[in-house]
Amino acid sequence: MGSKKVLILGGDGYLGWPTAMYLSEQGHEVAVVDNFIKRQWQAEKGTEPLMPISTLHERIKVWKEVSGKSIELFVGNLTNHRFVYSVFSKFQPDSIIHYAEQPSAPFSMIDRHHAVLTQTNNVVGTLNVMFAMQHSCPNAHLIKLGTMGEYGTPNIDIEEGYLDVEHNGRKDKVLFPKKPFSFYHLSKVHDSHNLYFAAQVWGMRVTDLNQGVVYGADTDETRRHEKLVTSFHYDEVFGTALNRFCVQAVEGVPLTIYGDGTQTRSFLNIRDTLKCVEIAVDNPADAGEFRVFNQFTEIFSMNELALHVQEAAKKHGYKVEIKAIKNPRVEKSNHYYKPTNSSLLSLGLDPIHLSDALFDDVLARVKEFKHRINTDVIYPTVKWQHDTNKADDSDSDLMVVEGTAA
Amino acid sequence: MGSKKVLILGGDGYLGWPTAMYLSEQGHEVAVVDNFIKRQWQAEKGTEPLMPISTLHERIKVWKEVSGKSIELFVGNLTNHRFVYSVFSKFQPDSIIHYAEQPSAPFSMIDRHHAVLTQTNNVVGTLNVMFAMQHSCPNAHLIKLGTMGEYGTPNIDIEEGYLDVEHNGRKDKVLFPKKPFSFYHLSKVHDSHNLYFAAQVWGMRVTDLNQGVVYGADTDETRRHEKLVTSFHYDEVFGTALNRFCVQAVEGVPLTIYGDGTQTRSFLNIRDTLKCVEIAVDNPADAGEFRVFNQFTEIFSMNELALHVQEAAKKHGYKVEIKAIKNPRVEKSNHYYKPTNSSLLSLGLDPIHLSDALFDDVLARVKEFKHRINTDVIYPTVKWQHDTNKADDSDSDLMVVEGTAA
Numbered sequence: 015m016g017s018k019k020v021l022i023l024g025g026d027g028y029l030g031w032p033t034a035m036y037l038s039e040q041g042h043e044v045a046v047v048d049n050f051i052k053r054q055w056q057a058e059k060g061t062e063p064l065m066p067i068s069t070l071h072e073r074i075k076v077w078k079e080v081s082g083k084s085i086e087l088f089v090g091n092l093t094n095h096r097f098v099y100s101v102f103s104k105f106q107p108d109s110i111i112h113y114a115e116q117p118s119a120p121f122s123m124i125d126r127h128h129a130v131l132t133q134t135n136n137v138v139g140t141l142n143v144m145f146a147m148q149h150s151c152p153n154a155h156l157i158k159l160g161t162m163g164e165y166g167t168p169n170i171d172i173e174e175g176y177l178d179v180e181h182n183g184r185k186d187k188v189l190f191p192k193k194p195f196s197f198y199h200l201s202k203v204h205d206s207h208n209l210y211f212a213a214q215v216w217g218m219r220v221t222d223l224n225q226g227v228v229y230g231a232d233t234d235e236t237r238r239h240e241k242l243v244t245s246f247h248y249d250e251v252f253g254t255a256l257n258r259f260c261v262q263a264v265e266g267v268p269l270t271i272y273g274d275g276t277q278t279r280s281f282l283n284i285r286d287t288l289k290c291v292e293i294a295v296d297n298p299a300d301a302g303e304f305r306v307f308n309q310f311t312e313i314f315s316m317n318e319l320a321l322h323v324q325e326a327a328k329k330h331g332y333k334v335e336i337k338a339i340k341n342p343r344v345e346k347s348n349h350y351y352k353p354t355n356s357s358l359l360s361l362g363l364d365p366i367h368l369s370d371a372l373f374d375d376v377l378a379r380v381k382e383f384k385h386r387i388n389t390d391v392i393y394p395t396v397k398w399q400h401d402t403n404k405a406d407d408s409d410s411d412l413m414v415v416e417g418t419a420a
Numbered sequence: 421m422g423s424k425k426v427l428i429l430g431g432d433g434y435l436g437w438p439t440a441m442y443l444s445e446q447g448h449e450v451a452v453v454d455n456f457i458k459r460q461w462q463a464e465k466g467t468e469p470l471m472p473i474s475t476l477h478e479r480i481k482v483w484k485e486v487s488g489k490s491i492e493l494f495v496g497n498l499t500n501h502r503f504v505y506s507v508f509s510k511f512q513p514d515s516i517i518h519y520a521e522q523p524s525a526p527f528s529m530i531d532r533h534h535a536v537l538t539q540t541n542n543v544v545g546t547l548n549v550m551f552a553m554q555h556s557c558p559n560a561h562l563i564k565l566g567t568m569g570e571y572g573t574p575n576i577d578i579e580e581g582y583l584d585v586e587h588n589g590r591k592d593k594v595l596f597p598k599k600p601f602s603f604y605h606l607s608k609v610h611d612s613h614n615l616y617f618a619a620q621v622w623g624m625r626v627t628d629l630n631q632g633v634v635y636g637a638d639t640d641e642t643r644r645h646e647k648l649v650t651s652f653h654y655d656e657v658f659g660t661a662l663n664r665f666c667v668q669a670v671e672g673v674p675l676t677i678y679g680d681g682t683q684t685r686s687f688l689n690i691r692d693t694l695k696c697v698e699i700a701v702d703n704p705a706d707a708g709e710f711r712v713f714n715q716f717t718e719i720f721s722m723n724e725l726a727l728h729v730q731e732a733a734k735k736h737g738y739k740v741e742i743k744a745i746k747n748p749r750v751e752k753s754n755h756y757y758k759p760t761n762s763s764l765l766s767l768g769l770d771p772i773h774l775s776d777a778l779f780d781d782v783l784a785r786v787k788e789f790k791h792r793i794n795t796d797v798i799y800p801t802v803k804w805q806h807d808t809n810k811a812d813d814s815d816s817d818l819m820v821v822e823g824t825a826a
Contacts, residue, residue, distance in 0.1 A: 138539070267762075
């Protein structure tokens with residue numbers, strides 16, 4: 015489809031770094047932006063990725079050694095608009111892939127401080143990107159990562175971004191009404207509304223990718239050198255369900271299901287994330303179009319997911335227990351869930367199936383790094399409903415870490 | 421209905437101050453919060469309210485002299501959470517009336533700086549209020565001012581906050597899908613989503629008042645002393661359409677219609693705003709309820725509104741011209757517009773009609789202060805669509821004021 019200048023925001027992350035290598039490998043001219051604040055947030059929660067992660071500077075150097083291809087690095091914060099304007103003005107991207115948001119629902123629910131941090135970081139960062147594009151590259155294509163969690167679990171089929179409504183005999187096409195799960199998911203809903211407006215008023219080209227829960231530890235590129243691995247999280251705050259289950263299976267502790275496990279969500283393999291983003295890069299939205307793709311490949315309840323892990327692990331000699339614990343979140347059980355995902359399929363996505371990918375893509379890698387598993391960070395401590403009138407609600411800048419406070 | 425402790429956020433403003441006096445007069449125990457940042461924003465735009473406004477401290481003193489009633493004052497910024505927690509903890513309100521947001525669509529559209537300022541000020545302020553309520557008064561009732569402009573002009577009837585949808589044979593009740601007009605209106609949509617979530621997860625009591633365009637210069641209380649007047653704006657940034665038309669009529673300059681004037685909006689008299697807010701105070705939302713009222717009494721196109729002003733002014737000897745100018749905004753003309761407003765009517769609101777109120781409530785007061793009219797601040801300069809690649813888009817902290825820059 016021809017080489018493009020692709021700017022990846024959040025290039026140090028679980029998805030950003032593999033995307034950078036993948037698109038670089040495909041022949042695009044890639045630059046990455048990051049301020050490494052997620053590394054700070056990990057430190058705050060006392061957690062680390064399963065595999066050791068080199069600095070981004072070093073990963074870029076190693077990528078150049080193994081592939082011969084250069085990735086440009088801009089270090090800075092998207093909430094600093096002068097930085098954003100300077101990057102866009104200098105790099106002049108054709109496509110911008112925007113992963114650079116606080117990505118954790120539990121992190122956003124810790125307390126006031128984390129809720130405000132999540133919403134300001136994500137909304138202001140995206141506003142700055144929108145204005146920088148208007149300034150430097152109004153014809154470029156913004157590919158913005160959203161989440162299927164923005165939709166929540168409505169009692170109707172979930173369409174891709176829009177809903178045709180008929181009401182009192184009249185019709186309209188509206189943004190699909192959303193019921194997000196957390197202050198994090200809400201921040202993405204706010205972004206989507208801002209972007210929809212900017213597409214209509216400024217003629218921006220926007221693709222909003224409402225992504226399911228991503229699983230997987232590797233891509234073709236991360237396997238090319240031990241220093242090219244990506245930041246695989248399994249902790250309660252930054253880990254996703256399936257990655258966490260795989261770590262629990264290998265460690266020999268029970269897989270922890272929140273509540274009755276009937277909550278149903280959509281999922282995709284990390285390698286499919288790269289394919290989806292590539293499809294978006296190759297097929298830009300029209301000028302003035304706010305296009306929404308639901309980016310997932312399979313649907314499972316938490317119970318089904320745990321059973322898949324149990325079965326895959328069993329084949330390789332692991333005996334896996336499954337244990338229901340009190341749900342720290344507020345979410346529906348036994349709910350209807352039927353999201354559509356036809357857009358990316360019709361553009362050529364050929365999905366990887368969980369049942370095929372589970373061992374090779376996750377369990378084998380977890381086994382290799384079993385010695386680094388820290389079981390202290392897995393059990394959920396962040397609750398959606400707080401006791402009121404507690405001191406730590408009012409003074410959220412000072413966090414009390416259980417077991418260490420006087 | 422019994423005396424309540426009512427905390428009014430934004431108590432220095434056009435609506436906040438009259439609301440404070442009105443509810444004080446009704447026997448409630450009233451406290452007001454303001455940081456006077458709107459006075460700074462007015463200064464930034466070189467505009468002043470039509471009638472001179474005393475300090476809030478002095479207005480509270482005069483109110484005590486004329487009514488015998490006290491209003492408590494807290495000076496501070498809602499984006500400072502320590503201030504918010506301390507006010508809520510000290511005053512322990514039963515009802516919170518939240519007017520304290522950046523209230524202007526054009527202000528939010530000036531540039532990046534003003535868009536980000538509007539969204540962070542409004543969203544963070546409201547988040548801090550939500551968390552402070554959780555901490556100090558989880559059973560209190562938050563009455564949040566939204567706007568009818570959040571809905572935009574959909575092609576279907578506008579219901580009060582929710583829409584019953586049927587899709588592929590299944591049903592759900594969802595937040596009414598919104599098509600807001602500006603970054604300001606978007607900030608209110610973000611607030612509404614955050615509050616809907618908090619009502620569901622924390623059991624908050626919330627009433628979201630989607631208010632129409634307010635007109636009027638006086639209430640019973642503002643007329644009791646010259647120092648009790650409210651901040652009547654008529655400039656392009658903080659003035660509302662009808663108030664601006666009345667000033668143009670009295671000044672003898674043409675009423676300026678943006679575009680073809682077929683844009684249709686909902687309106688209400690400032691005295692009805694007070695009644696609506698009182699109805700909300702007297703009838704709190706249930707625990708866990710995010711209740712939405714559409715708060716307006718009449719619907720006019722801009723052309724109809726201008727004709728009303730022309731006619732009312734003519735009766736009092738003014739010859740009024742109407743002039744269409746290029747629309748600085750992006751908005752639909754000749755659109756469908758049918759919003760519902762039955763909730764407040766069913767709770768006892770007895771609407772004041774524009775045709776009856778126009779002269780007494782606005783034109784007479786404008787006539788009295790004709791000598792203070794500044795025609796320099798009326799004509800629209802803020803545009804929804806910017807030329808790209810202009811220096812002033814990228815460096816928005818430094819504003820160039822036309823006519824004064826070198």
